[in-house]
Each structure stands twice: as structure tokens, then as C-alpha cells.
Amino acid sequence: MLRLLEATPGATGVGIDLNEDDLARGRAGAEARGLAERVRFVQESAVDTTQGPADLVLCLGASHALSEAQPPEHTTAALRALRRLVTPGGRVLLGEAFWHRPPTRGELSAMWPDASASEFHDLAGLVDLAVAAGFRPSWIETAGRDEWEHFESAYQSDVEEWLAAHPDHPLAKETRDRVDRHRSTWLRGYRDVMGLAYLTLVPVS
Ligand SMILES: C[S@@+](CC[C@H](N)C(=O)[O-])C[C@H]1O[C@@H](n2cnc3c(N)ncnc32)[C@H](O)[C@@H]1O
Known part of the structure; x- marks a missing residue:
């Protein structure tokens, strides 16, 4: 968000998190970049947030923060929330996990407690969910191994x-x-199995 605000003179931004340490880090970053006047960091839950709507909504590795739904329903719930939070003509950038291929039983047992193959979708399934939630995908990329x-x-x-x-x-x-x-967890579990997709989403009616 800070990089985008630097690139967009006059734009303002709001950062939401529950974690005060992370918010303090965000405020310090804004101060260092001379953006303190254009940014607010608020400590509150993003579930049913009253912030917004916004021209650009960033949700990177944080879809679980937008609803109380459990995986795998949390992605659909997050997409619905993001659809409500973006202005007509605006954009959403969603960074969301997906499976490059179905995880093996051994890989799942090396991941986090209760990791399950149904937790995420494949990339095509993830993009389909975004379309079903009222978006068109204008850009689809994924994090590389590097x-x-x-x-x-x-x-x-x-x-x-x-x-x-x-x-x-x-x-x-x-x-x-x-x-x-x-x-x-990383080397025996999700390395090369779990991906992170960056979807730039256009809201459609
Ligand atoms: C994996 S981190 C992603 C952080 C962020 N994208 C960044 O670049 O710093 C997930 C974040 O979601 C926050 N979070 C979890 N539940 C939340 C909620 N209900 N409302 C707001 N933030 C929440 C956590 O505190 C954590 O900072």
C-alpha cells in the first residue's frame, strides 16, 4: 500500500489489522516515506468492516481476515466481501494460496496441524470463484520459486x-x-505444492 501511495500522488490509504505491532511497523514505514498525512492504520477486525469502499482494495495473504468462514469456504466469503469493498470501476488485488498439484498425504502431514487437501483450490478453480463472485480477472500471476x-x-x-x-x-x-x-513445514510440506496467486480483479455487475 505504501509503494502504491508513493506512486500515486494525492491518493490516500487505510491499513487494517488486528496486530498492533504490524500496524506500528506500517506507521513507521509511512513516516519514513513521507506518507504519514495520507495514510491511516486502524486496529480492528476486517470482518464486516465499515471502512471503504475504495478504488483499490489490497488483500494479500489475508483472505481469512475478511470473514469468519472456515477453509475452503473462506475464499468465497472473502471474494464476496472484496466485491462489496471495491468501488465501481475500481480494482481488487487478491493474493491467495492455491495448490500447484494435489498435496500427498505425507506432504499434508508435514504442513500445519489439520492441513487438508480441500483447504485450497487449484489456480483455475480459484479464478472461477472470483468470476462467480462478480469479477473478471484482468491479470493472473503466481509467485515463482525464487x-x-x-x-x-x-x-x-x-x-x-x-x-x-x-x-x-x-x-x-x-x-x-x-x-x-x-x-x-516448508521443505517437507508445502514447498512447490502450495502456490500464491496474485489476481487483479475487475468488479462487474
Ligand atoms: C499473512 S499476514 C498478511 C499481512 C499483510 N498482507 C502484509 O503484507 O503485511 C495476515 C494478517 O492478517 C491479520 N489478521 C488476521 N485476522 C484478522 C482480522 N479478523 N482482521 C484484520 N486483520 C486480521 C494478521 O494479524 C496478519 O497480520
Whole structure:
């Protein structure tokens, strides 16, 4: 959102999250980019939000935040909410998980607790859901392996660097266990199986 506001002089933005630390990070980023006057970060649930409508609605890895529906219905529920939140002539950018191929039983058991093959759709099924919710897909792209590896490594590297500097810290063992579990979830579970689609969606009546 901050990058888009920088590229669009005069535009204003609202960021919604429940997590105050993330909101504070967003506010600091806005301040650093000289955008503080054009942006608000609000701590509230996005379920049934009264914010908006907006000309551009960004929902990246956060469709679960738009409704209380459980997977796999949460994607349809999120698309309905996004359809309500976008102005006529506006656009939605949805970043949503999908299966590149059906996960094996072994891969599912290495993912998060209760991971299930019905949790996500394939890419064609995901785009069909968007069309059924009142959108046309004007751009369809997916995160490549390089992007995934950069995302995962950047996330885990912070923790590994902290562990390297604090090997005897009282929290080192639980931190090491946590990052070991996460790395295994990725490398034995969803790597090359779960994708992330970026759909630019045009609302239609
Ligand atoms: C995977 S993160 C995506 C974060 C965001 N796209 C970004 O780039 O920083 C999912 C976010 O959804 C937030 N979240 C979860 N439930 C929510 C809800 N009901 N309302 C608003 N935010 C929620 C979490 O706090 C988390 O920051």
C-alpha cells in the first residue's frame, strides 16, 4: 500500500489489522516515506468492516481476515466481501494460496496441524470463484520459486541470525525449535505444492 501511495500522488490509504505491532511497523514505514498525512492504520477486525469502499482494495495473504468462514469456504466469503469493498470501476488485488498439484498425504502431514487437501483450490478453480463472485480477472500471476525462497529465507534468516548472536539466551531453545518446525513445514510440506496467486480483479455487475 505504501509503494502504491508513493506512486500515486494525492491518493490516500487505510491499513487494517488486528496486530498492533504490524500496524506500528506500517506507521513507521509511512513516516519514513513521507506518507504519514495520507495514510491511516486502524486496529480492528476486517470482518464486516465499515471502512471503504475504495478504488483499490489490497488483500494479500489475508483472505481469512475478511470473514469468519472456515477453509475452503473462506475464499468465497472473502471474494464476496472484496466485491462489496471495491468501488465501481475500481480494482481488487487478491493474493491467495492455491495448490500447484494435489498435496500427498505425507506432504499434508508435514504442513500445519489439520492441513487438508480441500483447504485450497487449484489456480483455475480459484479464478472461477472470483468470476462467480462478480469479477473478471484482468491479470493472473503466481509467485515463482525464487520469490517463495526469498520470502521464506528472509523470514527465517532474521531468527537464525539472532540465534547465532545469542546461542545461550534463555529463549534460544524454544526459538530454535520453532524455526526448525517452520523450516520442516516448508521443505517437507508445502514447498512447490502450495502456490500464491496474485489476481487483479475487475468488479462487474
Ligand atoms: C499473512 S499476514 C498478511 C499481512 C499483510 N498482507 C502484509 O503484507 O503485511 C495476515 C494478517 O492478517 C491479520 N489478521 C488476521 N485476522 C484478522 C482480522 N479478523 N482482521 C484484520 N486483520 C486480521 C494478521 O494479524 C496478519 O497480520
